[in-house]
Amino acid sequence: xxxxxxxxxxxxxxxxxxxxxxxxxxxxxxxxxxxxxxxxxxxxxxxxxxxxxxxxxxxxxxxxxxxxxxxxxxxxxxxxxxxxxxxxxxxxxxxxxxxxxxxxxxxxxxxxxxxxxxxxxxxxxxxxxxxxxxxxxxxxxxxxxxxxxxxxxxxxxxxxxxxxxxxxxxxxxxxxxxxxxxxxxxxxxxxxxxxxxxxxxxxxxxxxxxxxxxxxxxxxxxxxxxxxxxxxxxxxxxxxxxxxxxxxxxxxxxxxxxxxxxxxxxxxxxxxxxxxxxxxxxxxxxxxxxxxxxxxxxxxxxxxxxxxxxxxxxxxxxxxxxxxxxxxxxxxxxxxxxxxxxxxxxxxxxxxxxxxxxxxxxxxxxxxxxxxxxxxxxxxxxxxxxxxxxxxxxxxxxxxxxxxxxxxxxxxxxxxxxxxxxxxxxxxxxxxxxxxxxxxxxxxxxxxxxxxxxxxxxxxxxxxxxxxxxxxxxxxxxxxxxxxxxxxxxxxxxxxxxxxxxxxxxxxxxxxxxxxxxxxxxxxxxxxxxxxxxxxxxxxxxxxxxxxxxxxxxxxxxxxxxxxxxxxxxxxxxxxxxxxxxxxxxxxxxxxxxxxxxxxxxxxxxxxxxxxxxxxxxxxxxxxxxxxxxxxxxxxxxxxxxxxxxxxxxxxxxxxxxxxxxxxxxxxxxxxxxxxxxxxxxxxxxxxxxxxxxxxxxxxxxxxxxxxxxx
Numbered sequence: 001x002x003x004x005x006x007x008x009x010x011x012x013x014x015x016x017x018x019x020x021x022x023x024x025x026x027x028x029x030x031x032x033x034x035x036x037x038x039x040x041x042x043x044x045x046x047x048x049x050x051x052x053x054x055x056x057x058x059x060x061x062x063x064x065x066x067x068x069x070x071x072x073x074x075x076x077x078x079x080x081x082x083x084x085x086x087x088x089x090x091x092x093x094x095x096x097x098x099x100x101x102x103x104x105x106x107x108x109x110x111x112x113x114x115x116x117x118x119x120x121x122x123x124x125x126x127x128x129x130x131x132x133x134x135x136x137x138x139x140x141x142x143x144x145x146x147x148x149x150x151x152x153x154x155x156x157x158x159x160x161x162x163x164x165x166x167x168x169x170x171x172x173x174x175x176x177x178x179x180x181x182x183x184x185x186x187x188x189x190x191x192x193x194x195x196x197x198x199x200x201x202x203x204x205x206x207x208x209x210x211x212x213x214x215x216x217x218x219x220x221x222x223x224x225x226x227x228x229x230x231x232x233x234x235x236x237x238x239x240x241x242x243x244x245x246x247x248x249x250x251x252x253x254x255x256x257x258x259x260x261x262x263x264x265x266x267x268x269x270x271x272x273x274x275x276x277x278x279x280x281x282x283x284x285x286x287x288x289x290x291x292x293x294x295x296x297x298x299x300x301x302x303x304x305x306x307x308x309x310x311x312x313x314x315x316x317x318x319x320x321x322x323x324x325x326x327x328x329x330x331x332x333x334x335x336x337x338x339x340x341x342x343x344x345x346x347x348x349x350x351x352x353x354x355x356x357x358x359x360x361x362x363x364x365x366x367x368x369x370x371x372x373x374x375x376x377x378x379x380x381x382x383x384x385x386x387x388x389x390x391x392x393x394x395x396x397x398x399x400x401x402x403x404x405x406x407x408x409x410x411x412x413x414x415x416x417x418x419x420x421x422x423x424x425x426x427x428x429x430x431x432x433x434x435x436x437x438x439x440x441x442x443x444x445x446x447x448x449x450x451x452x453x454x455x456x457x458x459x460x461x462x463x464x465x466x467x468x469x470x471x472x473x474x475x476x477x478x479x480x481x482x483x484x485x486x487x488x489x490x491x492x493x494x495x496x497x498x499x500x501x502x503x504x505x506x507x508x509x510x511x512x513x514x515x516x517x518x519x520x521x522x523x524x525x526x527x528x529x530x531x532x533x534x535x536x537x538x539x540x541x542x543x544x545x546x547x548x549x550x551x552x553x554x555x556x557x558x559x560x561x562x563x564x565x566x567x568x569x570x571x572x573x574x575x576x577x578x579x580x581x582x583x584x585x586x587x588x589x590x591x592x593x594x595x596x597x598x599x600x601x602x603x604x605x606x607x608x609x610x611x612x613x614x615x616x617x618x619x620x621x622x623x624x625x626x627x628x629x630x631x632x633x634x635x636x637x638x639x640x641x642x643x644x645x646x647x648x649x650x651x652x653x654x655x656x657x658x659x660x661x662x663x664x665x666x667x668x669x670x671x672x673x674x675x676x677x678x679x680x681x682x683x684x685x686x687x688x689x690x691x692x693x694x695x696x697x698x699x700x701x702x703x704x705x706x707x708x709x710x711x
Contacts, residue, residue, distance in 0.1 A: 045071065045186065049081060058089035067186070076109040083115050092126065095119045174203035178210055181217060190221030208238050215247055224254045242271030246282060249289070258293035262286050280306065287317045296324035312343035316351050323358065332358050345381035352378050353390055360393050368394045385412040392424065400424045405433075415450040416441075419460070426467070429516040435467050439677045455595040461679035462591065467515065468678060473711045474505045480704035498702060499537075503528040518556035524549060527570060544570035547579075559585045567611075577614055583607035589628060592639065592671050592680065598629045601641060614653075622647035626667075637671040637680065645689055648700050661700030665689025673711075682711045 049064035065082040072078065079102050086095035099116035102109075181196035197214035204210055211234045218227035231248035238244060249264030265286040269279065283302050290299035299321040306314045319334035335355040339348055352375050359368035372379070372394055379387050388403035404421035407413045413421060422437035438460050444450040445457055452460075479500045505526035508514075513521045530543040549565025563581040567574070587603030606621035626643025630636060648660035667687045671680035685708045693701035 046075075046078060046081075048182075049078075049085070053081065053085055053088070056088070058085050061085040062089065076107060076112060079107065080109070080112055080115060083112070083119070087115075087119055087122070092119055092123045096123060174200050174207070174210065177203060178213060181213055185213075185217055185220065188220075190217060193217040194221050194223070208234065208241065208244070211238070212244065212247065215244070215251070219251055219254070224251050227251045228255060240271050242268040245271060246285075249285065253285075253289055253292075256292075258289045259295065262289035262293060262295065262298060265289060280309075284313055284317065287321065291317070291320055291324065294324070296321045300325070310341065312338050312341040312347055312351070315341060316343075316347065319351060319354060323354070328358060328362060332362070339378075345378070348378050349381040353382060353386065356390060357393060365394060369396065372396065372399075383407065383412055384410060385417060388424075389420070392420070397424055397427050401428050401430065413440075415444050418444055418450075422463070426463070427517050431467050431515060435464055438464050438467070442677055453595060455593060458592070458594045458679055461674070461677060465674075465678040465681045466518075469509065469681065470511070470514065471506070471508045473507070474503075474708065475711075476503050476706060476708040477501070478503075478706035478708075480702075480706070498534045498699070499530050500532040501528055501530055516556075518553075520551070520553040520561075522551050524551065524565075529571070538573050540571075542571040542573045545574040546570045549579075575611075575614070578612040579609055580612065581607055581609040592637065593628070593630065594636075597632060598627060601626055601628050601643075617650070617652040619650040620647070621649070624665075635670070639669045639671070641667045641669070643667065643689075645691070646694075647691070648694075648696065654697065656697040659696040659698075659700035660694040661691035662694055663689055663691035665704075682709075684709050 045064050046068040049061050049068055052058070052060035052064060062082060062085045065078055065085060069075070069078045069082060079099075083095050083099045086092075086098060096116060096119050099112055099119065102112060103116060177196045177200040181193045181200060184190070184192035184196060194214070194217045197210065197217045200210040201207070201214050211230070215227050215231050215234070218224070218230060228248060228251050231244055231251060234244050235241065235248065245264050246268040249261045249268065252258075252261035252264060265282050269282050269286070283305050286302040287299040290296070290302060299317065303314055303318050303321065315334050315338035319331045319338060322328075322331035322334055332355060335351045335358065338351040339355070352371075356368050356371050356375075359365070359371065372390065379390070382390075384403045384406035388400045388407055391397075391400035391403060401421075401424045404413065404417075404424055407417070408421065418437050418441035422434050422441060425431075425434035425437055441450060442457065442460055442464075445452045477500070480498055503526060505524055507522045507524040509520065509522050524547070526547045528545050528547075529541065530537070530539050533539050546568045547565045548568070549563060551561050551563040553559065553561050561581075561583045563579075563583070565579050565581075567577045567579060569576055583606065585603065585605045587601070589599050589601030590603055593599050602623075602625040604621070604623045606619070608617070608619040610617050622645055624643045624645045626641045628639050628641040631638040631640055642664070643666070644662070644664050646660075646662040648658065650658050665688055667685060669686075670684045671682070672684075673682040674680040685706075687707070688703070688705040690703055691701055
């Protein structure tokens with residue numbers, strides 16, 4: 001495989017990996033291994049709670065954490081945050097009561113137990129001080145460290161406009177507008193949230209918190225362009241504000257402005273106002289944005305700051321960055337390492353898929369197949385369509401077909417996916433399913449859901465035509481002696497001299513074995529009769545020769561045909577014998593073209609037959625090269641092909657067995673019998689040519705002509 005192609009595919013693979021990590025891996029940063037990630041409103045409210053805690057707005061931190069717990073009671077770190085906010089606000093008794101209530105309710109969390117024990121110790125110490133000294137203010141209590149902040153690099157940073165709900169603020173119209181905006185945001189009424197946030201900013205333009213609320217409401221309300229504009233204006237006013245800078249970075253990720261997003265994350269990292277606890281999330285976000293921007297070295301540099309961390313989040317990104325840099329062996333090791341760390345099923349499946357794909361790229365398909373077989377349970381976390389394509393890459397059509405079918409049942413199969421699934425079904429000889437899928441692809445193209453070049457679409461219709469065919473027939477009238485590609489496949493070769501022959505054949509493809517991905521089995525019956533013979537041999541009904549037999553094309557892509565037939569007399573002078581034959585043909589441009597009005601064409605044909613009882617060997621061959629012209633003025637299904645040809649024959653029963661000639665000719669073909677889904681399945685050919693003798697017997701020179709109906 002050319003290096004240029006490998007690098008192109010590697011870059012695409014890395015970009016897909018980066019987007020996958022942005023979409024799936026971020027959840028791991030916001031959770032303990034045992035907990036599902038925070039998403040949606042619960043995530044936004046939790047972030048508001050953590051940020052309120054940071055700025056010592058404990059009233060808001062308590063209120064927001066309580067609401068987050070109501071929405072996600074399964075997340076223990078939110079319960080720890082609530083207890084710590086109560087402690088920091090001085091409400092020690094309430095903190096003890098809250099922690100004890102969770103523990104008594106069955107919450108299994110060692111850190112929560114430690115928090116309860118600590119607050120009880122503080123209560124006891126405070127009680128002792130009150131006994132011996134004058135009462136001290138509540139704010140003398142040491143501030144506790146909050147639980148780990150949820151770092152989700154694929155979600156925007158949110159800061160509420162809420163301030164501590166002090167009595168004196170209730171009349172503040174800016175606060176009231178911001179409070180209304182927050183409540184509307186919580187119920188996903190983003191239009192109201194945006195309107196109220198605008199009002200709060202207008203009333204108090206110097207509030208960065210209100211500005212962040214507006215930015216977040218615009219983002220959630222699917223107005224990223226305006227959110228970016230507001231964030232940019234805010235940064236001009238609140239310079240070196242890491243939170244706004246990071247927020248704009250996430251907005252620009254949504255806008256697919258990945259390089260600019262990486263710049264914002266880098267600026268946030270260097271900002272004096274960027275909280276230390278956000279550093280890891282921003283480094284990971286920088287890596288993701290840089291990878292998506294096709295800046296893998298920058299992604300690698302960002303991850304270098306987390307070099308000592310042994311986690312899926314770091315190892316997975318490291319693998320995709322190294323892959324984009326074509327450091328494939330290192331990338332493979334990183335993917336394998338990432339799969340050993342605690343992560344979600346989706347995340348483990350992501351790096352496992354990357355590992356298997358990389359093994360294929362490294363021409364280690366046997367390892368890839370083994371790894372694919374070993375990780376079926378892990379890969380089950382991926383969409384069935386992804387597993388189908390991965391199976392295709394390792395050459396496992398059975399798994400690919402099964403997963404394409406699952407994907408279709410799940411509604412994942414669309415556009416080009418129909419065609420990929422169709423070709424897989426074809427290779428599996430699941431002809432009915434392949435026909436259905438090809439037709440779905442043709443419909444998708446007609447509906448504008450899939451863009452296909454005209455000839456590509458015609459090729460799909462040709463596939464349907466071949467898959468649907470279960471029988472066919474030929475009828476021909478031919479004049480000549482040797483070396484003309486017969487109108488009927490494997491038609492008999494005249495035994496010397498120019499003759500006019502008529503012939504018909506009917507063939508049938510048995511179900512199940514008749515058509516298997518281009519390999520054929522056909523049984524046939526045919527009759528030939530000599531109408532005229534320049535050597536004064538017998539003609540008419542007495543020469544009618546019957547054949548019955550079978551032919552086999554064993555290879556899907558090689559036109560090699562093996563045939564065995566029994567000859568029986570219909571006319572009184574026809575022979576009784578057995579015939580064994582082998583034929584080969586190949587060509588280019590022999591089918592109809594719908595994308596161009598003319599095209600080059602060539603074809604070769606040869607066959608060799610042996611009559612068992614008479615011990616006679618006969619053979620013929622022909623090679624043509626020409627240029628085809630579609631006669632659109634008459635019909636876009638009518639094709640004229642001038643050509644040059646060389647051909648000859650061999651007959652062991654003649655005194656001069658070989659003959660060779662060359663010349664020029666014309667072929668006129670009309671295609672017909674087509675449907676919306678099937679390309680033309682029948683044609684009529686008129687062929688005439690003249691050859692000069694090159695060697696051997698005289699029968700290789702003269703006029704050769706024929707007309708053939710293929711139905």
